[in-house]
Amino acid sequence: MERKQPLSGKVRLTEVAQLAGVSPITASRFFRNPNALSAGKRERVESAAKELGYVPNLAARALASHRSEVIGVLIPSLTNNVFADMLRGVYDASDGGRYSVQLANTRYSNFQEERLLRIFHGQKPAGLIVTGINQTPESRAVMRNMNCPIVQVMEIGPEPIDMMVGFSHSDAAFAAVSHLIERGYTRIGFVGARMDPRGQRRFDGYRDAMKAASLFNQRYVITTLSPSTVPLGGILLSDLVTKAPDIDAVFCINDDIALGVLFECQRRQIAVPEQLAIVGFNDLEFMGSAVPSLTSVRTNRYEMGRKAIEMLTAAMDGHPPQERVVDLGFEIMARGSSLPRRT
Amino acid sequence: MERKQPLSGKVRLTEVAQLAGVSPITASRFFRNPNALSAGKRERVESAAKELGYVPNLAARALASHRSEVIGVLIPSLTNNVFADMLRGVYDASDGGRYSVQLANTRYSNFQEERLLRIFHGQKPAGLIVTGINQTPESRAVMRNMNCPIVQVMEIGPEPIDMMVGFSHSDAAFAAVSHLIERGYTRIGFVGARMDPRGQRRFDGYRDAMKAASLFNQRYVITTLSPSTVPLGGILLSDLVTKAPDIDAVFCINDDIALGVLFECQRRQIAVPEQLAIVGFNDLEFMGSAVPSLTSVRTNRYEMGRKAIEMLTAAMDGHPPQERVVDLGFEIMARGSSLPRRT
DNA sequence: TTGTAGGCGTTATCAG
DNA sequence: CTGATAACGCCTACAA
Numbered sequence: 001m002e003r004k005q006p007l008s009g010k011v012r013l014t015e016v017a018q019l020a021g022v023s024p025i026t027a028s029r030f031f032r033n034p035n036a037l038s039a040g041k042r043e044r045v046e047s048a049a050k051e052l053g054y055v056p057n058l059a060a061r062a063l064a065s066h067r068s069e070v071i072g073v074l075i076p077s078l079t080n081n082v083f084a085d086m087l088r089g090v091y092d093a094s095d096g097g098r099y100s101v102q103l104a105n106t107r108y109s110n111f112q113e114e115r116l117l118r119i120f121h122g123q124k125p126a127g128l129i130v131t132g133i134n135q136t137p138e139s140r141a142v143m144r145n146m147n148c149p150i151v152q153v154m155e156i157g158p159e160p161i162d163m164m165v166g167f168s169h170s171d172a173a174f175a176a177v178s179h180l181i182e183r184g185y186t187r188i189g190f191v192g193a194r195m196d197p198r199g200q201r202r203f204d205g206y207r208d209a210m211k212a213a214s215l216f217n218q219r220y221v222i223t224t225l226s227p228s229t230v231p232l233g234g235i236l237l238s239d240l241v242t243k244a245p246d247i248d249a250v251f252c253i254n255d256d257i258a259l260g261v262l263f264e265c266q267r268r269q270i271a272v273p274e275q276l277a278i279v280g281f282n283d284l285e286f287m288g289s290a291v292p293s294l295t296s297v298r299t300n301r302y303e304m305g306r307k308a309i310e311m312l313t314a315a316m317d318g319h320p321p322q323e324r325v326v327d328l329g330f331e332i333m334a335r336g337s338s339l340p341r342r343t
Numbered sequence: 344m345e346r347k348q349p350l351s352g353k354v355r356l357t358e359v360a361q362l363a364g365v366s367p368i369t370a371s372r373f374f375r376n377p378n379a380l381s382a383g384k385r386e387r388v389e390s391a392a393k394e395l396g397y398v399p400n401l402a403a404r405a406l407a408s409h410r411s412e413v414i415g416v417l418i419p420s421l422t423n424n425v426f427a428d429m430l431r432g433v434y435d436a437s438d439g440g441r442y443s444v445q446l447a448n449t450r451y452s453n454f455q456e457e458r459l460l461r462i463f464h465g466q467k468p469a470g471l472i473v474t475g476i477n478q479t480p481e482s483r484a485v486m487r488n489m490n491c492p493i494v495q496v497m498e499i500g501p502e503p504i505d506m507m508v509g510f511s512h513s514d515a516a517f518a519a520v521s522h523l524i525e526r527g528y529t530r531i532g533f534v535g536a537r538m539d540p541r542g543q544r545r546f547d548g549y550r551d552a553m554k555a556a557s558l559f560n561q562r563y564v565i566t567t568l569s570p571s572t573v574p575l576g577g578i579l580l581s582d583l584v585t586k587a588p589d590i591d592a593v594f595c596i597n598d599d600i601a602l603g604v605l606f607e608c609q610r611r612q613i614a615v616p617e618q619l620a621i622v623g624f625n626d627l628e629f630m631g632s633a634v635p636s637l638t639s640v641r642t643n644r645y646e647m648g649r650k651a652i653e654m655l656t657a658a659m660d661g662h663p664p665q666e667r668v669v670d671l672g673f674e675i676m677a678r679g680s681s682l683p684r685r686t
Numbered sequence: 687t688t689g690t691a692g693g694c695g696t697t698a699t700c701a702g
Numbered sequence: 703c704t705g706a707t708a709a710c711g712c713c714t715a716c717a718a
Contacts, residue, residue, distance in 0.1 A: 012711060023689050028713065038687060055465030059405035060711035063694050068402065078434060079427045088421045091448045103446050105434045123401065230629035259629060266634040286573035286602060291609040355695060366705050371697060381703065403695035406710045 011052045020048035031056060032098075058100075071099045071127040071312060072120040076108040076196065082254075082282055082301055083131065086153060089305020090129065097313065099126055108196055110136050117142045124148075127312040133157040133164070134197040149315035151308040154301075155198055156325050163315070165307045165326040169198045172297050172330040173205025176279050177251050179295070179332050181213050184341030185249035185277050188215065191236045191261060192223035192253040199253050202281060206251050219244045228253065233260020234267070241268075248341070249277035255284040258294055262337070278337040292336030300328040354395040363391035374399060405467070410491070414442045414470045414655060415463040419451040419539065425597075425625055425644055426474065429496060432648020433472065440656065442469055451539055453479050460485045467491075470655040476500040476507070477540040492658035494651040497644075498541055499668055506658070508650045508669040512541045515640050515673040516548025519622050520594050522638070522675050524556050527684030528592035528620050531558065534579045534604060535566035535596040542596050545624060549594050562587045571596065576603020577610070584611075591684070592620035598627040601637055605680070621680040635679030643671040 017027040022041050029036050030045040037045070048054075062068045073090060075083040087103070094101050102125065106113040113130075117139050120128065128143065128150045135143070143150055143161050150162040155169055180188050190206045192199055203223070210216035222240045226232060233256060240247065252258035258280030265272050272278055272292055280287055283298035307328070311321050360370035365384050372379050373388040380388070391397075405411040416433060418426040430446070437444050445468065449456040456473075460482050463471065471486065471493045478486070486493055486504050493505040498512050523531050533549045535542055546566070553559035565583045569575060576599060583590065595601035601623030608615050615621055615635055623630060626641035650671070654664050 014711080024711095025690085025713080026688060029688090032713095036687075041688085053461070055461055057406070057711050058466055059402045059411065060694090061713075062402035063400070063406050063696085064711075064713035066694075066713090078431045079424065081422065081424075084422045084427060088448070091421060091446075095448075100445070102443070103434075105431070105438075231632040234632050256629075260632055263629075263632050263634050286599075286606075289574040289577050289603055289606050291606050353695095356697095357695080367695090368697075368706085369704060372704090375697090379703070384704090400695050403710090404697075406712085407695075407697040409697090409710075 011054045013054070013056070016045065016048045016052055016054045019052060020044040067126060068124055069099045070102045070123065070125045071129065071309070072102050072104065072123075072125040073129045074104050074106055074113060074116055074120075075131050076106050078105050081284055082154075085301035086305040086308075089302040089307075090309055091305075092302075093306040093309035094313075097309075099309075099313065099316075106131075108194070110134075110139070114139045114142070121146050126316050127151075129153055129308050129312065130161075132197055133160075135161070149312050149320070151311055153304050153308050155201070156327055160325055163308075163311050163321070163324045163326075165304050165311065165328060167299060167328050167330050169201040170205035170208070172299070173202040173251070173281070174209045175205075175330070175332055176281065176295075176297050177206050177209035179334065180249050180251065180277060180279060180338060181209065181215070183277070183338055185338075186213075186215055187217075187220060187244070187247045187249070189220040189222065189240050189244060189247040189250040190253075191233065191240060191250050191257050192221075193226055193228040193232055193236065193257055194253070195223055195225055202253055217244075220247055223253075228256050230256050230260040230263070233257035234264035235260075237261045237264040241270075247276065249273075249279070249338070252278065252280045255280040255282045255287055255294070255296055258296070259286065259290065262290055262294060273337050273339050274342065277339075277341070283333050287333070288335065290337075295335045295338040296333050298331045298333050300330075303328055353400070354397045356397070356399070359388065359391045359395055359397045362395060363387040410467045410469055412442050413445045413466060413468045414472065414652070415445050415447065415466070415468040416472045417447050417449055417456060417459055417463075418474050419449050421448050424627055425497075428644035429648040429651075432645040432650075433652055434648075435645075436649040436652035437656075442656065442659075449474070451537070453477075453482070457482045457485065464489050469659050470494075472496055472651050472655065473504075475540055476503075478504070492655050492663070494654055496647050496651050498544070499670055503668055506654050506664070506667045506669075508647050508654065508671060510642060510671050510673050512544040513548035513551070515642070516545040516594070516624070517552045518548075518673070518675055519624065519638075519640050520549050520552035522677065523592045523594065523620060523622060523681060524552065524558070526620070526681055528681075529556075529558055530560075530563065530587070530590045530592070532563040532565070532583050532587060532590040532593040533596075534576065534583060534593050534600050535564075536569055536571040536575055536579065536600055537596070538566055538568055545596055560587075563590055566596075571599050573599050573603040573606070576600035577607035578603075580604045580607040584613075590619065592616075592622070592681070595621065595623045598623040598625045598630055598637070598639055601639070602629065602633065605633055605637060616680050616682050617685065620682075620684070626676050630676070631678065633680075638678045638681040639676050641674045641676050643673075646671055 013027050014024050017024040027045050104116045127148050131154050133152050152164045155166040156164045222236050270276050280296040283296040287294040287296045356370050357367050360367040370388050447459045470491050474497050476495050495507045498509040499507045565579050613619050623639040626639040630637040630639045
């Protein structure tokens with residue numbers, strides 16, 4: 001039996017074609033649109049490619065076809081689980097397909113986002129995924145200039161640049177706070193960090209829910225621009241109980257803050273939920289196993305990533321989806337930290 | 344003023360060269376090594392490029408030069424904080440430089456790793472970062488065939504493929520368990536999940552430390568191949584205390600497991616550390632704010648990413664570092680969960 | 687459904 | 703230090 005050399009990397013399309021007994025262009029078609037070949041040749045090319053360990057040369061492909069097969073993805077943070085979950089969906093959905101993902105980290109900076117968009121612009125990506133809906137006018141202009149489909153992920157709102165997939169952060173926060181109100185809590189605090197656009201909208205939802213019930217009080221609100229961390233949650237709660245010792249619940253801008261709040265309660269011997277109810281946001285895995293288990297708002301981050309790639313590839317293949325804005329919704333995961341208030 | 348309009352609608356190197364009155368290859372040199380040109384031509388090319396708004400075509404460059412300016416990075420998971428921290432270092436260090444990062448997710452699968460390496464191989468990256476030191480022989484063969492510098496990150500060991508930056512997981516685990524032994528604990532359990540190669544070596548360190556003190560007992564060990572999660576930590580502890588109710592401490596394979604163990608202790612009213620000491624691994628941010636604060640092993644993950652890029656770029660620029668294996672060490676962060684045992 | 691030409695924009699090679 | 707000549711591997715026409 002013949003020994004192939006799958007490690008050489010020097011296998012060209014021509015050689016696959018020769019082994020399969022077809023012309024190079026036929027082999028080329030196989031890799032782009034297998035169904036355009038007759039069944040016999042399709043199989044011959046397929047096995048030839050496998051036998052030789054053929055790997056397409058993307059540079060040559062891009063040069064000849066005048067387009068890269070790159071999907072650019074911009075996220076604000078590499079270490080925030082929320083984006084990591086979304087990214088996993090992106091990579092899972094694009095893996096094995098013809099498009100490769102190019103990731104860039106804006107570090108929550110509009111300026112960086114603009115800069116990175118310009119770089120992508122120069123590379124003519126096949127598609128683009130950006131986080132959120134608060135791009136600067138300059139960024140939006142650059143994107144409009146890019147002749148490719150674009151999906152904004154993580155949230156939805158008016159005036160999509162092209163497509164959107166996410167959910168309403170203000171609605172979700174409104175629902176979470178309403179949940180607390182329904183359960184009998186009235187002096188509900190807001191603990192916020194980072195306060196990026198999505199955090200702002202979660203605050204909006206909190207404020208609207210409180211105002212709707214005539215419960216809003218600025219004293220119950222504490223926020224900072226510092227990045228969210230578990231320790232910070234503890235610090236913020238300390239400040240809040242000093243400022244507003246009468247609070248009976250807190251809605252936290254995310255689960256890390258919520259965990260820090262819980263730890264601080266344990267430290268201060270504040271009974272949860274008897275003395276203080278806690279609700280987080282995102283429903284990270286640890287929320288259910290904390291003691292007591294922590295109520296949170298589940299969002300479909302992995303699905304957002306998958307869906308974004310689906311919409312993008314559909315559009316790139318000439319089938320732009322009917323629904324340009326996809327709402328993936330949310331769900332209140334009611335747990336021990338927000339049991340109905342004992343009267 | 345005549346100007347040929349290329350199909351792509353973009354300015355080509357040739358046009359820059361014409362405007363500057365030099366040959367294309369001279370213009371080409373300008374963009375790669377300006378100092379190789381005479382001052383006069385250098386300036387002429389520079390201003391011509393600026394005037395025309397020339398942007399190099401990376402695909403053509405890659406095709407002709409047989410190398411892209413891409414650094415490939417392979418990690419086992421997108422959602423594990425440990426790799427995210429390393430990645431942040433990678434992106435921070437490479438941002439603004441001439442190399443762009445191409446990320447791929449092996450999902451802890453050797454098979455996927457091999458497949459992805461073949462793809463990278465086809466793209467002729469300028470450099471490569473892979474996680475860990477347990478690549479299959481096939482993967483190693485592919486990498487040897489890639490004519491580019493390679494850094495293995497996250498751990499160190501014998502026989503580097505090219506370069507390495509990390510630390511010894513077995514030494515770190517040995518130190519963590521020794522810490523418990525020094526503090527008076529003797530019936531120390533091991534709680535492990537995922538059990539990837541690095542987890543295995545952490546177990547090795549545990550076992551060696553226990554054996555060195557004549558304390559090893561297989562009954563104290565519980566492991567699973569399931570992915571590490573906080574809830575799983577609780578489940579494993581439950582199983583362990585059933586199997587070995589006499590344990591007085593646990594060394595957890597990572598911090599998520601440790602947090603789950605702590606929660607389970609809270610649930611079962613097991614006093615920490617009086618009845619059970621806990622030590623985790625990685626020192627994620629929440630460890631210090633838990634109640635009690637949790638002892639862990641700090642590792643320099645961000646620095647690993649930075650250093651890997653530094654070593655790579657140095658090697659690519661023809662200055663391979665003297666030290667091909669860089670040990671970034673670790674530190675035991677002793678906290679409340681492993682206070683000296685009360686006798 | 688398949689094949690034939692020619693070129694995509696850049697760089698390696700090897701002279702001068 | 704500079705330049706002519708060939709690739710690089712694949713794809714877009716168009717034709718059969």
